[in-house]
Amino acid sequence: MKKSILLFTLFFSLPVLAHTDHSDTFFNAFYHPFSGWDHLLTMLIIGMMACFFPLRRGVLLPIIFVLSFSLAGIVASSFVISSTSMQLLNQLIWISLIGLPIVHFFMTRLSTWGIFSLTGLIGGIHGFTHGVEMSFSSGTVFLGLILATTCIHIIGFGVAQLCVQKNVWIIRAFTVSSGFLGALALIQSI
Numbered sequence: 001m002k003k004s005i006l007l008f009t010l011f012f013s014l015p016v017l018a019h020t021d022h023s024d025t026f027f028n029a030f031y032h033p034f035s036g037w038d039h040l041l042t043m044l045i046i047g048m049m050a051c052f053f054p055l056r057r058g059v060l061l062p063i064i065f066v067l068s069f070s071l072a073g074i075v076a077s078s079f080v081i082s083s084t085s086m087q088l089l090n091q092l093i094w095i096s097l098i099g100l101p102i103v104h105f106f107m108t109r110l111s112t113w114g115i116f117s118l119t120g121l122i123g124g125i126h127g128f129t130h131g132v133e134m135s136f137s138s139g140t141v142f143l144g145l146i147l148a149t150t151c152i153h154i155i156g157f158g159v160a161q162l163c164v165q166k167n168v169w170i171i172r173a174f175t176v177s178s179g180f181l182g183a184l185a186l187i188q189s190i
Helices: 002-013 026-035 037-050 055-076 083-105 112-133 139-163 168-189
Strands: none
Touching: 026 037, 026 139, 037 055, 037 083, 037 112, 037 139, 037 168, 055 112, 055 139, 083 112, 083 168, 139 168
C-alpha cells in the first residue's frame, strides 16, 4: 500500500502538462503517444470500444479518430496560441478522457453516429493540440504520430478481444481508472 501511495504521489507531483517538449523528429513524434499517459489511455479506450461493435463498424472508430486527429493537426499547425489557450486544450483532453469511459459504459444506449461523432471530436481535440505544438509541415513528424496512434488503437482492440468473453471487468476497470486519472489531472490543472 505504501508503494502505491508513493507512486501515486510521484506521478501527480510532476507538472500537469499533457503536451510538452516535442522535437521535430519521427522517433520523438512516434514515441510521444506512448509516453504521454493521456494519449495512451485515450487511444487504448478507443481501440477497446471498437471491439464492442461488429467488425466493420468497430474499425471505423479508430479510423474516425485518426482522420479527425490528422485534419485538426494540419489545420492547427499554422496557429500560434498563448499558454492560457494551451492550458485550455490540455483541459479539454482531460475532459475527453473523463468522457470516454462514460461513453463506453453507455454504448448500448447511444446511437452509433453519436459515438462516431464524439470519437471524431476527441480525435480533433488531440490533433489540434499536437498541430499547435508540433510542425505538421514535416511529413516525418506527422507520420510518426499517425503510426503510433494507429498502433495504440490496435493494441487496445487486441486487449479487448482477449478480455471481452470472460474478463470484461478488466476493460471496465481500465476505463474507469483512466477516467479517474483524467479527473485528477483536470482538478490539478484548475
